[in-house]
Structures are given as structure tokens and as C-alpha cells.
Amino acid sequence: MPPLRDATRLTPALRSTTCPACGHHVAVRFYDGGQRPLATLAWPSSAEAARTMERLPLDFVRCVDCGHVFNASFDYAAVPYSDKPNLMFNRGTLWRDFIAAAQTAIAARVGGGPATVVEIGHGDGSFLRALVAHLPAARLIGFDPHGATSAPGDGVTFERALFDPMHHMDALRPALVISRHVLEHFNDPLGFIQSLSFAASWHETSPLFYFEVPCVDRAIETLRTADFYYEHNSNFTTESFTRMLQRAQLSTEVIDHGYDGEVIYAIGRLSTQRAHAERAAAATSFDQAVRATAANIQAQLVPLAGRRTAIWGGTGKAAAFINAHGLDADRFPIVVDSDPDKVGTYVPGTGQPIRGRSWLVGNPVDVIIIPAHWRARDIVREMAAAGIAAELVLIEHGGRLIDYFRDPHPYREPAGAAARASGAA
Numbered sequence: 001m002p003p004l005r006d007a008t009r010l011t012p013a014l015r016s017t018t019c020p021a022c023g024h025h026v027a028v029r030f031y032d033g034g035q036r037p038l039a040t041l042a043w044p045s046s047a048e049a050a051r052t053m054e055r056l057p058l059d060f061v062r063c064v065d066c067g068h069v070f071n072a073s074f075d076y077a078a079v080p081y082s083d084k085p086n087l088m089f090n091r092g093t094l095w096r097d098f099i100a101a102a103q104t105a106i107a108a109r110v111g112g113g114p115a116t117v118v119e120i121g122h123g124d125g126s127f128l129r130a131l132v133a134h135l136p137a138a139r140l141i142g143f144d145p146h147g148a149t150s151a152p153g154d155g156v157t158f159e160r161a162l163f164d165p166m167h168h169m170d171a172l173r174p175a176l177v178i179s180r181h182v183l184e185h186f187n188d189p190l191g192f193i194q195s196l197s198f199a200a201s202w203h204e205t206s207p208l209f210y211f212e213v214p215c216v217d218r219a220i221e222t223l224r225t226a227d228f229y230y231e232h233n234s235n236f237t238t239e240s241f242t243r244m245l246q247r248a249q250l251s252t253e254v255i256d257h258g259y260d261g262e263v264i265y266a267i268g269r270l271s272t273q274r275a276h277a278e279r280a281a282a283a284t285s286f287d288q289a290v291r292a293t294a295a296n297i298q299a300q301l302v303p304l305a306g307r308r309t310a311i312w313g314g315t316g317k318a319a320a321f322i323n324a325h326g327l328d329a330d331r332f333p334i335v336v337d338s339d340p341d342k343v344g345t346y347v348p349g350t351g352q353p354i355r356g357r358s359w360l361v362g363n364p365v366d367v368i369i370i371p372a373h374w375r376a377r378d379i380v381r382e383m384a385a386a387g388i389a390a391e392l393v394l395i396e397h398g399g400r401l402i403d404y405f406r407d408p409h410p411y412r413e414p415a416g417a418a419a420r421a422s423g424a425a
């Protein structure tokens with residue numbers, strides 16, 4: 001391969017932005033289409049309305065890692081999805097043949113039993129309605145806030161709602177999740193697929209999936225720019241579509257093109273990622289424990305407000321503790337710090353003046369709270385050296401405030417030093 005720089009004298013216009021397909025953060029300018037009106041969703045009703053339409057940036061860049069083409073200035077909120085049908089392609093024979101083949105392929109995988117099939121973004125509902133003939137025993141449910149509604153005799157249910165992965169994956173236990181010509185409109189298609197995958201992992205189910213999007217391989221090869229308009233934030237290449245499925249850790253069985261290479265689809269399973277579910281369980285358990293902790297500590301603080309109590313530390317972790325537990329300046333006005341640079345400033349958020357530690361020599365307190373428990377040992381030494389004593393030194397540990405000298409914890413002085421510090425207190 002010749003060295004690119006010398007051979008072509010190209011200078012890529014680098015963009016630091018996140019690829020919606022693979023999450024890579026470096027892209028280069030691909031097609032600056034200027035400020036243009038919406039192409040498919042606006043439906044202006046007069047020439048004047050058409051001419052005065054809002055212009056939106058076609059700022060297409062290409063991910064250097066997976067080749068995905070996307071609009072770096074896309075804002076999903078600027079696309080006015082409404083009840084107007086977002087029609088795509090056509091009703092031609094080639095298209096019908098492609099759809100029929102896709103339906104045969106996915107129906108064969110679902111089997112003939114009483115399964116539930118979900119389509120996310122069913123649009124005009126034609127795909128799901130046609131699937132009834134292939135899966136007569138299945139329950140077919142479409143989700144689309146702006147999609148078609150069910151008619152009697154459809155044999156399908158159309159919900160005008162968003163599919164909520166965590167809720168619906170459990171409530172419906174779908175055997176198959178379909179999404180066609182939807183992912184390219186999203187801000188974050190990879191994130192969406194990952195959320196489906198996570199919900200499946202959490203609920204220990206592994207439904208089949210069928211995802212289909214337009215493919216821009218040929219548009220790129222042939223310098224076709226008509227493909228790149230605002231509503232399609234994401235323009236998948238074979239490589240970027242494949243990479244997105246890999247990044248979402250799906251078990252992909254088939255990736256192929258249809259409709260003369262203009263669309264790409266994949267069939268596979270949302271595989272169960274046990275490690276994801278375990279991390280989520282650990283995080284949730286931390287979250288719940290912290291909530292319980294906050295209540296414990298609040299209760300312990302109430303009697304301390306009636307005693308002469310100092311907080312040792314007024315910035316960083318100490319400020320986080322003071323704010324998290326609401327140690328306001330009225331109830332807890334005394335804050336000291338070991339660091340002379342902090343003295344004379346105020347605790348962020350609550351406003352106690354931060355005093356030097358030596359203030360406590362002339363103004364002894366009953367209780368000292370050390371929020372930065374990892375520094376507790378040093379602070380206790382400082383107290384001993386400066387002749388500062390308190391009846392009680394408290395640190396946060398295991399979800400409550402504990403007595404530094406009497407309760408068990410891992411931040412204690414080695415035995416000899418502890419005795420000296422305790423003697424000082």
C-alpha cells in the first residue's frame with residue numbers, strides 16, 4: 001500500500017464526535033451538504049410553506065473505525081415525527097420479493113407455535129400484517145408512537161407507544177424482535193440495541209432479532225449524494241452495520257443484502273450477557289444501600305446538632321459529605337481543615353467558613369466528624385500533635401457514622417499509635 005499522505009496529498013478534516021454505530025470518537029468530514037430542509041417528513045402544503053421551510057445542517061462525517069456515515073450535527077428533536085406516514089421504497093415487484101423472502105426466513109426460525117413477535121416502529125403496519133400469513137399461531141404486536149392503528153381482522157395489535165425494553169421484554173417475552181428502517185433515524189442506534197440486549201439479559205431471555213436498514217455502500221462507491229438527508233442520521237455501510245451488531249454483543253447468524261444491495265439486514269439472537277446483569281444487580285444493590293445509609297446517617301446527625309460538633313474538612317470529599325447529608329451552617333457551623341490554603345474559604349453549597357485546625361485548640365468541641373475516612377488516621381495524629389481533643393471522633397463506615405476509637409473499621413492506627421491517639425482524645 002502506498003503511503004496515503006504522499007500518494008494523495010489528502011488532509012482529512014478531523015471531527016471529534018461519537019459514532020452512533022460503534023462508539024468510536026474520531027470521524028472525518030465526508031459530505032457537507034449545507035443547510036437543507038427535511039426531505040421526507042415535512043409535507044409542505046403550499047409553495048410558500050415549502051420555500052420557507054426550516055433549514056437543517058447536513059454535516060455528514062465518516063467514522064474512521066467502522067466506516068459509518070452519520071450527521072455530526074443531527075438533533076432528533078428537529079425531526080417532527082407525526083402521524084404522516086413515513087413511506088419508504090415502493091410497492092414494486094423486486095421490493096415485494098425481498099420482503100416475502102425475509103418473512104419466510106424469519107418465520108422458519110420462529111416456528112409454528114404460539115409465539116409473540118414484536119415490531120419496533122411498525123410504521124404503516126404492512127410488514128406485520130403480511131407476517132400473519134407466515135405465523136398464523138403467533139401474537140404479533142407493533143410499537144410505534146406515530147404508526148398505523150389496528151383494524152378489525154388485522155390479526156395484529158398496533159400499540160401507539162414506545163417499546164420499553166425493560167418492561168416489555170419481561171411482560172411480552174417475545175420470541176422475535178423486528179426493527180426495519182428505524183435504526184437509521186435514531187440518535188444512538190447502538191445504544192438502543194444494547195438496551196434491548198441488556199433487557200433480554202436481565203430477564204434471562206434471548207429472543208431472535210431481525211434488523212433491516214438502508215445500506216449506503218453503493219452510494220459511497222458511486223458518489224451518490226441523494227441518499228444523505230436529514231431524517232437519516234445514520235447511514236450504514238456493510239461494515240458499520242456489522243460492527244454495531246458486534247459491539248452490542250449479539251449472536252448474529254445472518255447478515256446479507258436485499259433489494260439489489262440497497263438494504264442490509266441481520267438475523268440472530270439477543271444473547272444473554274450474564275456479566276451485564278450481574279453488574280447491574282451490584283449497582284442497584286449499592287444504590288439501594290446508599291439510600292438506606294442516608295436515612296441512618298440523617299438520624300445519627302440529629303442529636304449531634306445539639307452538641308458542639310466540628311467537621312474536619314471543607315472541600316472535596318468532605319464537601320460532598322456535607323452536601324449529601326445536609327450538614328447545614330445553622331446546625332453544623334464549625335468546619336476546620338488541615339490545609340492552610342483552604343482556610344478563609346467557604347464550604348461549597350452550605351457556606352460554613354473554613355477555619356484552620358488550630359481554632360479548635362482555643363474552642364474545644366465534643367464531637368469531630370471526619371468525612372474523608374481514608375485520611376482519618378492522619379487527622380487523628382494531627383489532633384494528637386496539636387493537642388486537640390474530642391469526646392467522640394466519627395467517621396462514615398458501612399452506612400453509618402461510627403466511633404473511630406471504639407468501633408471496628410479498617411482505618412485504625414496500628415495498636416501502639418492508636419493507644420497514644422486515644423489517650424490524647
Ligand SMILES: [Zn+2]
Nearest residue numbers: 019022063066
Ligand atoms: Zn464507527
